[in-house]
Amino acid sequence: MKTLVTGGAGYIGSVTTRLLLEAGHEVTVYDSLAQGHRAAVSDGARLIVADLGDADRLDRAFRAGRFEAVLHFAGLIRVPESVEDPARYFDHNVARGINLLNACARHDVGRFVFSSTAAVYGAPDKVPITEDAPLLPASPYGDTKRVFEELLLSYERACGLRTARLRYFNVCGAHAGLGEDHRPESHLIPLILFAALGREREFHIFGDDYDTRDGTCVRDYLHVADLGRAHLLALDALDRGGLLYNLGSGAGYTVREVFAAAEEVLGRKLPCKVSPRRPGDPPALIASSARIERELGWRREKDDIKQMIADAWEFHRAHPTGYPD
Ligand code: UDP
Numbered sequence: 001m002k003t004l005v006t007g008g009a010g011y012i013g014s015v016t017t018r019l020l021l022e023a024g025h026e027v028t029v030y031d032s033l034a035q036g037h038r039a040a041v042s043d044g045a046r047l048i049v050a051d052l053g054d055a056d057r058l059d060r061a062f063r064a065g066r067f068e069a070v071l072h073f074a075g076l077i078r079v080p081e082s083v084e085d086p087a088r089y090f091d092h093n094v095a096r097g098i099n100l101l102n103a104c105a106r107h108d109v110g111r112f113v114f115s116s117t118a119a120v121y122g123a124p125d126k127v128p129i130t131e132d133a134p135l136l137p138a139s140p141y142g143d144t145k146r147v148f149e150e151l152l153l154s155y156e157r158a159c160g161l162r163t164a165r166l167r168y169f170n171v172c173g174a175h176a177g178l179g180e181d182h183r184p185e186s187h188l189i190p191l192i193l194f195a196a197l198g199r200e201r202e203f204h205i206f207g208d209d210y211d212t213r214d215g216t217c218v219r220d221y222l223h224v225a226d227l228g229r230a231h232l233l234a235l236d237a238l239d240r241g242g243l244l245y246n247l248g249s250g251a252g253y254t255v256r257e258v259f260a261a262a263e264e265v266l267g268r269k270l271p272c273k274v275s276p277r278r279p280g281d282p283p284a285l286i287a288s289s290a291r292i293e294r295e296l297g298w299r300r301e302k303d304d305i306k307q308m309i310a311d312a313w314e315f316h317r318a319h320p321t322g323y324p325d
Contacts, residue, residue, distance in 0.1 A: 001111075001235070002026045002066055006052060006100065007073030008045065009036025011182070012115065012168070015175045016071060016228040018042045023232055028065050030058070031074065037323035040178055052096035055103070062107040069111035069235055070104055072097065075144075078186060079119065079280055082141035093144035094151070101151065105159040111238040112152065112163045113231055118220075118246070120146045120167060123282030127252070128220075130288045131167070131244050138280055153242070162241030164234035168227060169248035169287045173308040175225040179315025181322040188219070188255065189309060192262045193316045195270050203270060205255050207277030210284075216255035218284035220248035223302035223311070233296040245296075248287025249303055258305065265309045 003020055007013040008029030013036070020027050027045040030052070041047050050057040052074055075093045076082065082089040104112060119142030120135050137143045152163040172189045174180070180190050195203040208215040230247050237243060253261070263270055292298040302308060 001068045003069045003071060003235075004028050004030055004061070004065060004067040005045075005071045005073065006030045007036060007075065007115075009033055009038060009040050009047070010073055011180045012171060012224060012227060013071070013073035014040035014042070014178045015224045016073070016231045017045050018176050018178060019225070019228040019232055021045060028061065028067070030061060035182070037181060037325060039323040040181070052099055055099045058099055058103045059106070062103045062109070067107070067109050069113070069238070070100065070109055071113045071231060071235070072100060073115045075115065077141065079139045079141045082139050082144070083280070086140035089140050089144045093141075094147050097148050098151065101155050101161070104161055105155065110160075110162055111235060112161050113234050113238070114148065114152060114163060114165050116145045116149055116165045116167045117142065118167055118169045118248075118285050118287065120149065121285075127284055127286040128250060128288035129246060129286065131246055131291055138282070156241050162238045164238060164243035164245070166230060166234060167244075167246045169220040169222055169246070169285060171224050171227050172221050173223040173225065173302065173311040174315035175228065175311070177315070177318065179312060179319070181319065183322065188258060189221075189262070189312050190316065192259055192270065193313055195272070196262070196266055196313075197316060197320050199320070201271065203259065203272045204275040205259070205272065206275055206281060208256075208274045209277075212254055212283055214254050214256045217281055218252040218254050218286065220250065220252055220286045221258070221305055221308055222247060222249050223300065223308050226300040226302055230292060230298050233292070233298055237296055245292035246287040246289050247292065248289055249300060250287060250289060251303070252284060252286040253305055258309070261305050262309050265306050265313060
């Protein structure tokens with residue numbers, strides 16, 4: 001299939017681009033490189049360096065590319081930043097996304113796979129979380145994703161686009177030399193590894209007084225290659241629309257458990273201290289991915305948290321200061 005991958009120079013977008021190429025798809029990456037990295041774009045993919053805010057450039061790309069499918073990863077992802085500047089988040093994650101949807105409508109693109117997030121659920125009382133849990137985002141970030149999901153349904157009704165909304169939980173690991181390089185970094189596993197590399201003096205546990213088995217937050221970690229494979233399955237299944245899937249492993253690890261697993265993988269003690277809670281962190285988020293397993297036959301190949309950390313470590317050791325820019 002001729003595919004357009006927005007945000008294909010970012011973490012999950014770059015891994016999915018690689019998997020699409022391996023599966024024989026033709027890939028054009030559309031990325032402003034404001035967050036993404038040129039070095040993360042696999043040989044074999046065409047790269048257009050442009051912003052989704054540039055509707056004319058987007059239109060030209062669609063005219064030339066004759067895309068059959070769009071996978072939309074581009075967007076802003078930092079919860080605290082979205083609280084400080086919600087307008088910027090609505091601009092990037094909603095308004096620019098509408099440019100993309102309009103280009104799809106104008107150029108008769110049939111398939112659209114969207115990177116959504118567990119943040120659309122907020123802090124649900126019931127875990128594991130199923131797709132029919134109430135949508136109560138606790139941040140502007142989560143709200144921008146919720147709104148864009150709604151828009152997808154409107155475009156399905158109005159323009160015949162067939163869409164898949166994939167709600168990610170905590171994604172980690174690395175694949176084929178492609179890993180996580182956010183600047184600044186805010187995610188748990190890279191920050192533990194930064195402490196190991198000496199990029200950070202120590203790792204901070206954000207709060208150890210939650211009502212969980214060891215007082216630290218519980219999250220559901222999924223290997224990025226397993227997540228990428230879910231996109232390929234969704235893409236193939238888009239002969240019909242309205243697809244909606246949670247993507248996690250169904251297992252929950254506390255921050256302390258992940259930290260201990262990292263120490264085991266690295267075979268040494270790492271510097272660590274307990275810091276105050278990070279505002280807005282729900283105590284526990286665990287996905288039920290039963291629906292995508294049942295409907296699309298999705299199976300995880302890399303369920304072991306130590307394997308996820310070992311893969312991430314291999315990437316960070318190879319790129320101790322991140323991708324070259
Ligand atoms: N966390 C932490 N220290 C850090 C970064 C994260 O204790 O330096 C915790 C955070 O509070 C959350 C979990 O690790 O409970 C996962 O955080 P991350 O930012 O990776 O993902 P999120 O769950 O926020 O999407």
